[in-house]
Amino acid sequence: MTVAALTLDGLGVAFAGFKAVDGVSIIIEEGELRVVLGANGAGKTTLMDLISGKTRNTSGRVFLYDTDITHWQEHQIARAGIGRKFQIPSVFRELSVRRNLEVASFETPGVFSNLSLRQTAASKRRVEEALELTGLGPQADRLAGGLSHGQTQWLELGMLITQNPKILLLDEPTAGMTQAETHKTTEILNALRGKHTIIVVEHDMAFVREVARRITVMHLGQVLAEGDIKTIEKDERVKQAYLGSKGIM
Amino acid sequence: MVDTLFIGLSVGSVLLLVALGLAITYGAMGVINMAHGEMVMLGAYTTVMTSTWLGLGIWWSLPIAFVVTALVGLLIERLIIRRLYGRLLDTLLATWGVAILIQQMIRLEFGLSFFGIHIQGLGPGLQNMSIPDVLAGTINIFGAEFNKYRVFMILVCALMTGVTWFIMYKTSVGMQVRAIIRNARMAAACGIDVKRVNALTFAFGSGLAGVAGVLMAGFKTVFPDMSTPMVVDGFLVVVVGGIGSLIGSILAAGLLGQVNALVAWGHNDVIARAVVFAVVILTIVLKPNGLFAYKRR
Amino acid sequence: MQATKLRLNLAVYLIFIACILLAPMFLEEFALNRLAKFLVFGMLGVAIALSWGYAGILNLGQGLFFGLGAYMLGMSLKLASPTSMAQGSDTPVPDFMLWNAEPGSKTDLCCINGGSWLWIPFQSHWFGILMGMALPTLVAFGLGTVVFRKRIAGVFVSVITLACVLLVRLLIVDAQPLTNGWNGLTDLGVLTIGETEFDPYSATTYYLVAISLSVTLILGRLLTETRSGMILQAIRDDYNRARYLGFEVSSFQVFFFCASALIAGYAGMLYVIVAEFASPSFMELSFSITMVVWAAVGGRGSLIGACIGALLINVIETSVSETPALVEAWKVIIGLIFVLVVLFMPQGIAGLASSVTDRALERFSGRAARLRQADSQHQPAE
Numbered sequence: 001m002t003v004a005a006l007t008l009d010g011l012g013v014a015f016a017g018f019k020a021v022d023g024v025s026i027i028i029e030e031g032e033l034r035v036v037l038g039a040n041g042a043g044k045t046t047l048m049d050l051i052s053g054k055t056r057n058t059s060g061r062v063f064l065y066d067t068d069i070t071h072w073q074e075h076q077i078a079r080a081g082i083g084r085k086f087q088i089p090s091v092f093r094e095l096s097v098r099r100n101l102e103v104a105s106f107e108t109p110g111v112f113s114n115l116s117l118r119q120t121a122a123s124k125r126r127v128e129e130a131l132e133l134t135g136l137g138p139q140a141d142r143l144a145g146g147l148s149h150g151q152t153q154w155l156e157l158g159m160l161i162t163q164n165p166k167i168l169l170l171d172e173p174t175a176g177m178t179q180a181e182t183h184k185t186t187e188i189l190n191a192l193r194g195k196h197t198i199i200v201v202e203h204d205m206a207f208v209r210e211v212a213r214r215i216t217v218m219h220l221g222q223v224l225a226e227g228d229i230k231t232i233e234k235d236e237r238v239k240q241a242y243l244g245s246k247g248i249m
Numbered sequence: 250m251v252d253t254l255f256i257g258l259s260v261g262s263v264l265l266l267v268a269l270g271l272a273i274t275y276g277a278m279g280v281i282n283m284a285h286g287e288m289v290m291l292g293a294y295t296t297v298m299t300s301t302w303l304g305l306g307i308w309w310s311l312p313i314a315f316v317v318t319a320l321v322g323l324l325i326e327r328l329i330i331r332r333l334y335g336r337l338l339d340t341l342l343a344t345w346g347v348a349i350l351i352q353q354m355i356r357l358e359f360g361l362s363f364f365g366i367h368i369q370g371l372g373p374g375l376q377n378m379s380i381p382d383v384l385a386g387t388i389n390i391f392g393a394e395f396n397k398y399r400v401f402m403i404l405v406c407a408l409m410t411g412v413t414w415f416i417m418y419k420t421s422v423g424m425q426v427r428a429i430i431r432n433a434r435m436a437a438a439c440g441i442d443v444k445r446v447n448a449l450t451f452a453f454g455s456g457l458a459g460v461a462g463v464l465m466a467g468f469k470t471v472f473p474d475m476s477t478p479m480v481v482d483g484f485l486v487v488v489v490g491g492i493g494s495l496i497g498s499i500l501a502a503g504l505l506g507q508v509n510a511l512v513a514w515g516h517n518d519v520i521a522r523a524v525v526f527a528v529v530i531l532t533i534v535l536k537p538n539g540l541f542a543y544k545r546r
Numbered sequence: 547m548q549a550t551k552l553r554l555n556l557a558v559y560l561i562f563i564a565c566i567l568l569a570p571m572f573l574e575e576f577a578l579n580r581l582a583k584f585l586v587f588g589m590l591g592v593a594i595a596l597s598w599g600y601a602g603i604l605n606l607g608q609g610l611f612f613g614l615g616a617y618m619l620g621m622s623l624k625l626a627s628p629t630s631m632a633q634g635s636d637t638p639v640p641d642f643m644l645w646n647a648e649p650g651s652k653t654d655l656c657c658i659n660g661g662s663w664l665w666i667p668f669q670s671h672w673f674g675i676l677m678g679m680a681l682p683t684l685v686a687f688g689l690g691t692v693v694f695r696k697r698i699a700g701v702f703v704s705v706i707t708l709a710c711v712l713l714v715r716l717l718i719v720d721a722q723p724l725t726n727g728w729n730g731l732t733d734l735g736v737l738t739i740g741e742t743e744f745d746p747y748s749a750t751t752y753y754l755v756a757i758s759l760s761v762t763l764i765l766g767r768l769l770t771e772t773r774s775g776m777i778l779q780a781i782r783d784d785y786n787r788a789r790y791l792g793f794e795v796s797s798f799q800v801f802f803f804c805a806s807a808l809i810a811g812y813a814g815m816l817y818v819i820v821a822e823f824a825s826p827s828f829m830e831l832s833f834s835i836t837m838v839v840w841a842a843v844g845g846r847g848s849l850i851g852a853c854i855g856a857l858l859i860n861v862i863e864t865s866v867s868e869t870p871a872l873v874e875a876w877k878v879i880i881g882l883i884f885v886l887v888v889l890f891m892p893q894g895i896a897g898l899a900s901s902v903t904d905r906a907l908e909r910f911s912g913r914a915a916r917l918r919q920a921d922s923q924h925q926p927a928e
Contacts, residue, residue: 095780111794
């Protein structure tokens with residue numbers, strides 16, 4: 001018996017009449033790793049923005065398990081259990097790697113509840129776990145601003161993991177990475193598989209083949225096709241939509 | 250009432266000239282130039298100096314002041330601003346230091362006053378400029394009497410705004426500046442020499458302030474810190490108008506000038522300025538990007 | 547190494563606090579009064595560092611909070627001044643109100659002019675003190691809530707704060723019958739709490755200032771070490787990331803904006819006690835920017851650095867100003883310092899000290915590691 005972790009019901013947004021995302025309905029099951037594919041401008045990042053509350057949708061609803069989180073504020077959505085990793089990696093550059101993870105591990109959203117010098121044992125433990133998972137232990141005392149591009153991506157991923165979110169939204173987690181770095185990211189994701197429900201937007205097909213079970217293809221703001229990798233590769237509409245360009249695969 | 254609007258227009262037009270320079274340097278270069286007011290002051294002193302030492306009238310001061318302040322602007326860009334690109338708030342602080350330096354340079358007569366040497370026209374005292382007879386008195390337009398000097402101010406400002414508009418929208422340098430305003434890195438990638446264009450932009454903006462200074466010299470006393478309120482006002486105009494928007498700056502200058510004049514007419518100067526500040530605060534709170542900011546995605 | 551640095555940091559705080567508490571043993575009363583003024587400025591440095599360095603909010607209107615604090619206590623002290631009695635009034639009424647009173651109007655705070663009743667509660671010094679802290683904090687709360695809820699950031703916050711301080715300054719100047727306009731509040735009485743009189747030239751007053759500064763430094767530093775302090779620095783670096791980690795960004799910004807305003811307001815009150823006047827010049831733009839200069843020179847990222855920066859600049863300025871010819875030259879130096887610090891030392895003295903310590907510690911720990919290695923090689927031979 002599977003449970004729907006995230007349900008998008010006819011989600012859409014229009015910018016001055018232009019429908020960047022148009023009536024997208026997707027159900028993502030608990031523990032699933034879903035890859036969202038699509039050409040530039042297909043609306044993938046906007047979809048992430050809608051789920052995480054960065055952009056307010058103009059139609060449709062978002063459910064996290066049974067909770068309707070449509071139009072919640074960003075920090076409420078994050079607290080409800082949706083962690084978002086940005087396309088351009090963003091970390092706290094003037095703080096040490098460990099401090100980055102510590103901040104992420106704090107459990108309450110407001111200023112007064114955090115007016116304490118103590119960190120809970122659970123929070124400390126999660127920081128250590130994240131350091132281990134991302135392999136950033138040796139860099140723990142360095143400033144995050146001094147990390148390489150790949151390490152920055154892992155740190156951001158680590159920050160999300162310390163929060164133990166129900167759902168991870170990853171926007172191009174391997175963008176700009178070397179092959180070795182991509183490989184390590186794959187390992188991290190495979191380690192997380194099953195513990196979290198994960199949605200990945202990616203272009204790198206080698207990576208997609210390695211991690212994906214189920215794929216959603218977007219085109220012009222709409223869902224074009226959905227299925228496992230073989231189905232998608234054979235799908236006529238997908239071929240048609242990408243015919244003329246190199247194709248998506 | 251017409252009188253009040255007219256005074257508002259003339260105040261607004263000088264404000265606009267100051268703000269235009271700030272608007273293009275801020276928009277194009279991401280630099281908040283707090284020393285911009287000192288360019289106004291330098292322009293005013295150029296007028297004083299050219300008339301005391303060379304016996305030249307205000308007609309000559311306009312181009313001379315433009316060149317002098319543009320060169321000073323170029324120097325500042327080369328020495329300081331260039332090292333601070335991308336550090337917006339730091340440029341604000343560094344140029345505040347520059348502003349103090351320029352003020353002291355005039356006050357101390359380039360340091361010569363330490364040696365007991367004094368240059369007529371400089372120093373800490375007040376300087377008064379007489380305006381040429383042609384511009385004294387009033388002129389009759391459509392049956393109403395207008396102060397000739399204020400009409401002259403409005404005309405010069407309109408002319409300089411026109412020139413700025415022409416350069417920005419009709420020349421290749423202007424196109425490069427606009428490209429930099431939109432996206433400096435992209436502009437650089439397209440082969441625009443961003444450094445050179447930035448230097449020219451900064452010099453031109455400073456030159457405009459210099460011209461404003463000449464106009465100020467004609468109806469206000471000239472002294473070393475005459476222009477500190479000026480730069481604050483100019484900066485507020487830029488923010489209210491929307492960063493990087495020429496038309497926004499023009500309308501905001503008009504708006505703030507009129508608000509100032511109308512309230513001053515109804516109450517007093519102090520309350521007028523207070524209302525201007527209140528308008529600015531409200532504008533930023535209601536429209537944080539200014540009235541006419543272009544949309545970024 | 548982190549722990550060593552934290553201990554060194556603590557040592558710097560303790561040495562500094564010891565120094566300012568011991569100063570009365572070496573200084574006579576005039577110098578002591580002057581030092582007290584500088585310590586007040588040091589407190590302003592702390593307020594700036596808290597909002598600029600830690601929260602990333604460059605407040606160009608810190609003088610607003612300083613001025614409000616100063617005026618609130620100044621009103622109380624004005625009513626304690628004997629000058630109003632000297633003007634022939636039986637009840638305490640500010641002398642400037644008496645000078646400008648309509649002939650025949652009742653010389654009482656209730657109705658000598660339209661707004662004078664506002665002064666009535668200030669007859670209690672406690673009320674003045676309370677308002678001196680409450681008003682700046684409340685204004686900061688209102689302003690901060692609007693600004694940060696609207697997600698206004700960076701230079702726009704600077705512009706709003708700047709416009710605010712100039713606006714309030716003009717309002718105070720314009721309310722001449724209530725505030726004595728440009729002249730401000732002068733000829734003030736002495737603050738008396740219980741049996742204690744805070745005469746500006748007494749050691750008591752000095753200790754009040756020095757202890758206040760010490761407490762501010764310690765509490766401020768502790769505040770930055772709390773989880774909220776860490777989150778605040780995270781917000782400074784990337785407020786979006788912080789928001790998507792589930793923090794209510796604006797609440798942190800508002801809280802620390804208020805904390806900074808409270809410190810500035812408190813400093814304003816101390817300044818009135820020490821300098822015996824409150825004036826609209828506290829709310830001039832140049833004063834607010836001067837505070838930023840202090841913090842920039844001392845180090846925006848360090849509370850004590852900014853505090854020492856303020857002290858240092860004022861000590862130098864005062865000693866230079868003893869020679870009249872150098873007063874104007876000093877401004878040149880200040881301008882130059884500012885440009886050079888921004889260009890070449892953006893983290894100020896504290897930043898410099900921190901990187902020097904880092905290097906020293908690294909060398910030291912490197913040597914220690916080599917020694918250990920040498921030891922372990924020796925041991926088997928023994």
